[in-house]
Amino acid sequence: MTDERDPPEIPLEPFPVHQPESPFPPLYESLPPGPEDPPSDWIQTADAHDLAGDHSTERENRLAALSRFAFPSDLPLDDDGVAARDRRWTTRTVVVISAFLLVFNAVSPLNWSRQQAPGWLQGTVQQMSEVWVAQLAVFGVDMPRQGVREAWMAAQDARFVGQEPVSTTP
Amino acid sequence: MLFPTLAFGIFFLFVYFTAWSLDRENGRRKLFLLLASWFFYAQWDWRFVGLLIASAVLNWAVGALIARQPGAKKAWLVGLGVAVNLLILGFFKYYGFFIEQAGDLLMRFGWERDLPLLQIVLPVGISFFTFQGISYVVDVHRGKTPPAKSLLDVMLLMSFFTHLVAGPIVRASDLLPQFDRTPRLTRAVATYGLLLIVWGLFKKTVIASELSVNLVDPVFFDPSAYGAVDIAAAVYGYAVQIYCDFSAYSDMAIGLAALLGYSFPRNFDQPYRASSLQSFWRRWHISLSSWLRDYLYVPLGGGRKGLVASCINVFITMLLGGLWHGAAWTFLAWGALHGGVQVIERLGRAAFGDRKVVPTVIGVLVTFHIVCLGWILFRAESFGLAVAMLEGLGRVGPVTVLTPLLLTLIVGGMAMHWLPPRAIEGVAERLKTAPSLTLGLLVGAAFLLIEAVRPDGVAPFIYFQF
Numbered sequence: 001m002t003d004e005r006d007p008p009e010i011p012l013e014p015f016p017v018h019q020p021e022s023p024f025p026p027l028y029e030s031l032p033p034g035p036e037d038p039p040s041d042w043i044q045t046a047d048a049h050d051l052a053g054d055h056s057t058e059r060e061n062r063l064a065a066l067s068r069f070a071f072p073s074d075l076p077l078d079d080d081g082v083a084a085r086d087r088r089w090t091t092r093t094v095v096v097i098s099a100f101l102l103v104f105n106a107v108s109p110l111n112w113s114r115q116q117a118p119g120w121l122q123g124t125v126q127q128m129s130e131v132w133v134a135q136l137a138v139f140g141v142d143m144p145r146q147g148v149r150e151a152w153m154a155a156q157d158a159r160f161v162g163q164e165p166v167s168t169t170p
Numbered sequence: 171m172l173f174p175t176l177a178f179g180i181f182f183l184f185v186y187f188t189a190w191s192l193d194r195e196n197g198r199r200k201l202f203l204l205l206a207s208w209f210f211y212a213q214w215d216w217r218f219v220g221l222l223i224a225s226a227v228l229n230w231a232v233g234a235l236i237a238r239q240p241g242a243k244k245a246w247l248v249g250l251g252v253a254v255n256l257l258i259l260g261f262f263k264y265y266g267f268f269i270e271q272a273g274d275l276l277m278r279f280g281w282e283r284d285l286p287l288l289q290i291v292l293p294v295g296i297s298f299f300t301f302q303g304i305s306y307v308v309d310v311h312r313g314k315t316p317p318a319k320s321l322l323d324v325m326l327l328m329s330f331f332t333h334l335v336a337g338p339i340v341r342a343s344d345l346l347p348q349f350d351r352t353p354r355l356t357r358a359v360a361t362y363g364l365l366l367i368v369w370g371l372f373k374k375t376v377i378a379s380e381l382s383v384n385l386v387d388p389v390f391f392d393p394s395a396y397g398a399v400d401i402a403a404a405v406y407g408y409a410v411q412i413y414c415d416f417s418a419y420s421d422m423a424i425g426l427a428a429l430l431g432y433s434f435p436r437n438f439d440q441p442y443r444a445s446s447l448q449s450f451w452r453r454w455h456i457s458l459s460s461w462l463r464d465y466l467y468v469p470l471g472g473g474r475k476g477l478v479a480s481c482i483n484v485f486i487t488m489l490l491g492g493l494w495h496g497a498a499w500t501f502l503a504w505g506a507l508h509g510g511v512q513v514i515e516r517l518g519r520a521a522f523g524d525r526k527v528v529p530t531v532i533g534v535l536v537t538f539h540i541v542c543l544g545w546i547l548f549r550a551e552s553f554g555l556a557v558a559m560l561e562g563l564g565r566v567g568p569v570t571v572l573t574p575l576l577l578t579l580i581v582g583g584m585a586m587h588w589l590p591p592r593a594i595e596g597v598a599e600r601l602k603t604a605p606s607l608t609l610g611l612l613v614g615a616a617f618l619l620i621e622a623v624r625p626d627g628v629a630p631f632i633y634f635q636f
Contacts (some may be wrong), residue, residue, distance in 0.1 A: 083354045087190060089606050090429070096610025097364075097617065098183060104614075105621055110178045148622040155575045156384075160374035163569055 105139065106132040171212040173422045174624075176377050178424035180424060181210065185331075189430055196352045200326050210236070210331035211294075218293040221258070227235050228254055228301040232325035233310040237317040244311055259300040262292055267497030293554055295335035297298035297494060299328045301461055306342040308465055323349045332427040336419045338437040345432065351432025360600040363428030368616045369594060370421035373414035375624035378577050380410040383625060385576050386490040393558040397567020401559055407576065408549050410583030413441065440587040442541070445533030447511045450541060462491050477520050479590065484516065485509035495548070500556065503530070504547040511540055547557055 110129035116122040192199040209408040209420035232251035389404035420437035444450035451459040467487040473480035492505020
């Protein structure tokens with residue numbers, strides 16, 4: 001016990017309201033202004049609650065679900081993957097064109113072989129081409145080509161009314 | 171080895187598969203393409219592969235030196251590089267012509283001398299690869315393109331077989347950046363390339379060959395034997411033939427390069443739609459006309475020094491452009507015609523401003539006929555034959571060589587200028603989504619159709635001689 005008087009009582013009810021002043025300036029004034037927040041990507045019309053909304057009541061077709069489970073779709077391709085896929089597609093196209101011409105245009109290697117000097121390669125190509133051309137003729141596969149050629153030659157021979165047959169060596 | 175032949179088809183298939191199998195090793199891929207290009211060029215004359223290599227080494231060395239030297243020496247180096255390129259071109263292409271002219275001149279003055287005439291074989295495509303070399307050296311000097319990272323790049327730039335013998339003149343700034351990375355191939359580009367090859371094959375082997383063999387060659391050989399209709403048909407036929415021949419080569423070159431993953435600039439843009447000669451040269455052999463503009467017309471002063479100077483400059487440019495096509499007075503006259511008409515157009519624009527004095531239809535017709543007049547000089551082997559062709563236009567006579575088919579080809583060749591400007595790109599955009607089997611069968615059927623109607627054998631492309 002002392003004779004001194006008690007200091008004025010800090011009111012405690014309901015909570016302390018007195019806050020001693022800080023000797024330091026407020027922190028935010030000493031810092032440079034920070035970057036602004038990016039624009040919000042909040043979509044007013046979208047709501048997380050939507051996710052559990054109507055879709056939850058729809059049931060996926062069981063067959064579709066089974067197929068999705070059995071044959072999961074690939075992950076999206078990166079640039080290299082896209083390039084490789086396009087290259088494979090091009091290569092398949094080139095192979096189809098080459099095979100198609102090899103089968104249906106055997107006259108071309110035959111003509112080529114006839115223009116070359118005699119030799120093993122020339123002879124081999126000529127014999128194979130002749131056999132192949134003959135086989136195509138048996139099945140009538142050469143008919144479209146032959147038909148187009150004959151039509152073209154008929155067009156070449158056509159003349160204007162009253163015109164004499166062409167002579168390129170006057 | 172011509173593009174529309176079986177041998178080239180097999181060669182290209184081998185190059186295509188090997189090049190793409192090396193897609194993860196760009197350096198080896200480029201080396202393989204270079205060796206393939208030399209093999210391709212050696213099919214004409216293997217000795218000139220050495221010339222090609224020497225020319226590439228020269229330009230690479232000059233480009234590297236220019237990049238390392240201070241300002242004043244650069245000008246000397248670029249001058250040296252250009253001079254050596256022109257010396258190579260001049261020796262192989264113009265030596266005989268100038269010696270012959272000098273001999274004639276001396277004889278007129280009574281100083282007849284036996285000048286050293288040499289039988290010089292003209293290397294195929296020399297005009298194209300020397301122009302590429304010049305553009306590389308000058309572009310490095312101007313800072314438009316950095317010097318190539320390796321000799322291999324310059325060699326491939328100048329030797330790449332798709333553009334080696336008849337263009338288009340692909341500049342270093344277009345191609346060198348593409349050599350830095352392994353090329354990518356997309357469906358759109360591949361489809362576009364395939365369609366360009368088919369279209370080019372059709373134009374060359376069907377239209378150009380048919381017109382050449384059955385109409386143009388016989389009439390230009392002896393114009394006095396034909397009447398006005400045949401001669402006019404031969405002149406129009408040659409206009410269509412040279413377009414279908416040269417643009418076909420460019421189309422196939424662009425298409426083949428596209429299949430290997432490289433992009434070349436467009437070289438033709440429906441030239442007979444032009445309503446002035448200035449416009450014509452923005453549509454015809456674009457890679458040459460832009461080359462002449464950037465490396466000849468602009469250094470001469472271009473249009474910076476007034477109207478008279480610009481007229482003189484454009485005339486000189488076209489005159490030398492004519493000489494580039496061949497060492498003959500007829501080519502010079504062809505260049506002078508194009509230069510002279512462009513001078514008149516410039517004077518007209520200076521007098522009337524941008525006002526449209528002549529309707530577009532009239533402009534297109536007049537321009538086309540001036541171009542046809544030029545083609546007579548271009549095709550005729552002498553001035554005498556050119557004059558005989560012009561005289562024959564006034565001669566009445568029976569129609570002997572013109573047939574309904576040839577007339578259809580002439581009309582068709584002209585009509586293709588009025589197709590939508592980017593028709594092939596549009597078709598490629600639609601076809602790129604097709605399965606490979608469908609597209610392969612379609613393209614294969616188109617090839618078969620062309621093979622069925624084309625004449626036996628293939629004449630060399632007209633621009634090979636330049």
